[in-house]
Amino acid sequence: MKDNAPILITGGAGFIGCHVVKHFVNKFPDYNIINLDALTYAGNLENLSEIENHPNYQFIKGDINDVDFIDELFNTHRFEGVIHLAAESHVDRSITDPLAFVRTNVLGTLNLLNAFKRIWDDDFSNKLFYHISTDEVYGTLGKTGLFTEQTSYKPNSPYSASKASSDHFVRAYGETYNMPFVISNCSNNYGPNQFPEKLIPLFINNIIHKKPLPVYGDGNYTRDWLYVIDHAGAIDLIFHEGKDGETYNIGGLNEWKNIDLVKLLCQQMDDKLGRERGESEKLITFVKDRPGHDLRYAIDASKINKELGWKPSVTFEQGLKLTIDWYLGNREWLDHVTSGDYQNYYQKQYS
Ligand code: NAD
Numbered sequence: 224m225k226d227n228a229p230i231l232i233t234g235g236a237g238f239i240g241c242h243v244v245k246h247f248v249n250k251f252p253d254y255n256i257i258n259l260d261a262l263t264y265a266g267n268l269e270n271l272s273e274i275e276n277h278p279n280y281q282f283i284k285g286d287i288n289d290v291d292f293i294d295e296l297f298n299t300h301r302f303e304g305v306i307h308l309a310a311e312s313h314v315d316r317s318i319t320d321p322l323a324f325v326r327t328n329v330l331g332t333l334n335l336l337n338a339f340k341r342i343w344d345d346d347f348s349n350k351l352f353y354h355i356s357t358d359e360v361y362g363t364l365g366k367t368g369l370f371t372e373q374t375s376y377k378p379n380s381p382y383s384a385s386k387a388s389s390d391h392f393v394r395a396y397g398e399t400y401n402m403p404f405v406i407s408n409c410s411n412n413y414g415p416n417q418f419p420e421k422l423i424p425l426f427i428n429n430i431i432h433k434k435p436l437p438v439y440g441d442g443n444y445t446r447d448w449l450y451v452i453d454h455a456g457a458i459d460l461i462f463h464e465g466k467d468g469e470t471y472n473i474g475g476l477n478e479w480k481n482i483d484l485v486k487l488l489c490q491q492m493d494d495k496l497g498r499e500r501g502e503s504e505k506l507i508t509f510v511k512d513r514p515g516h517d518l519r520y521a522i523d524a525s526k527i528n529k530e531l532g533w534k535p536s537v538t539f540e541q542g543l544k545l546t547i548d549w550y551l552g553n554r555e556w557l558d559h560v561t562s563g564d565y566q567n568y569y570q571k572q573y574s
Pocket residue numbers: 233234235236237238239240259260261262263264265266267285286287288307308309310311312313327331355356357358386408409410411412413418
C-alpha cells in the first residue's frame with residue numbers, strides 16, 4: 224500500500240479488531256486508518272482510547288448491512304485496502320438467532336464486496352480486500368489430524384456456516400471479477416479486551432466474583448488457542464505479503480482440552496488473587512452441552528510459517544498470565560461491559 228492509502232478496518236471496536244486497529248495506527252503512521260463499527264453489544268470504543276486522537280485514525284459508526292451508507296462511505300473515502308473483521312462472532316448466540324448472523328456475516332460482507340468492486344472495477348491494481356475468518360468453517364476434527372488450507376469446508380454451527388458462506392463469496396468475487404483478495408482462517412483467540420461471553424474472559428470474571436464456571440458437557444472439547452496480539456501481527460504480514468487469491472491458516476500450535484485449560488486458569492487466578500490453590504476449581508460446574516458442539520479444532524500453520532515466516536511470539540502460559548493481569552488491572556472495563564455502561568461512552572465521546 225502506498226503512503227496515505229485510505230484503509231478500512233471493519234469491526235475495529237471489537238476484540239480482535241481493536242488490536243488490529245492499534246497495531247496498524249501505531250506501526251503505519253502514513254496510512255489513513257478508518258475504523259467502521261456498528262457498536263453492537265460487542266463493540267466498545269473504550270478499547271481504542273489510547274489511539275483515538277491519532278492523526279492517522281478516524282472512527283465511523285455505521286452498519287455494514289446498510290447498503291446506501293456503505294456505498295456513500297466508499298465513494299467518499301475510496302478505500303484501497305479493506306480488512307474486514309466485523310461480524311457476529313459468538314457460537315452460542317448464533318444458535319438462538321441464526322438470522323442475525325446471516326445478515327451481518329453474509330449480507331454485510333456482500334455489501335462491502337459490492338462497494339469495493341464498484342469503485343475499483345476498472346483498475347484493481349494495488350488494491351486488496353482482506354477477509355478475516357475462522358477455522359470453524361472446517362467443521363470438527365476427531366482425536367487426530369489438523370486443519371490445512373486444503374481441508375473441505377463442513378461448518379456445524381450457524382456461526383461457522385455464515386462465515387463459510389462469506390469466505391465463499393470473497394473467493395467468488397476474486398474468480399468472477401478479478402478482485403484481489405486474501406482470506407485467513409484463525410483458531411480461537413484470547414487476550415485483553417475480549418467480551419466476557421467467550422470462555423476465558425467469562426471464566427475470569429466469574430472467578431473474580433466467585434460465580435459458577437459452566438463447563439459444557441464433560442469438558443473434553445479441544446481448542447487451539449492463539450494470543451490476540453499474535454493474530455494482529457499475522458494479519459499485518461498477510462495484508463502486506465500474502466499472495467493474491469490465497470488462504471492462510473493461523474493457529475497457536477497450542478491445543479487444550481477445555482477442562483484442562485479451566486483448571487490452569489483457576490490455578491493462575493488463585494495465585495493472583497491470593498486465594499488458596501484449589502479454591503476456584505470448586506466453582507467448576509458441568510452444565511448441559513452446546514448443541515452441535517465441535518469436538519476439536521487444531522490448525523496446521525505451516526504455510527504461513529514457511530511462506531511468510533510467522534509464528535506465535537508467546538507461550539500459552541505467558542499469554543494467559545498477561546490476559547489475567549489485564550483483566551485484573553482493568554476491572555472498570557469489565558464492570559462497564561458487563562453492566563452495559565460502555566454504551567454511554569460513545570454518547571459522551573461523540574454526541
Ligand atoms: P467481536 O464480536 O468481539 O467483534 C465484532 C465487532 O464487529 C464488534 O465491534 C461489533 O460492534 C462489530 N459489528 C458487528 N456487526 C456489525 C455490523 N453489522 N456492522 C458493523 N460492525 C459490526 O468479534 P471478534 O472476536 O473480535 O472477531 C472478529 C473477527 O474475527 C470475526 O470476523 C470473527 O469471525 C473472526 N475470528 C474470531 C476468532 C475469535 O476467537 N474471536 C477466531 C477466528 C476468527
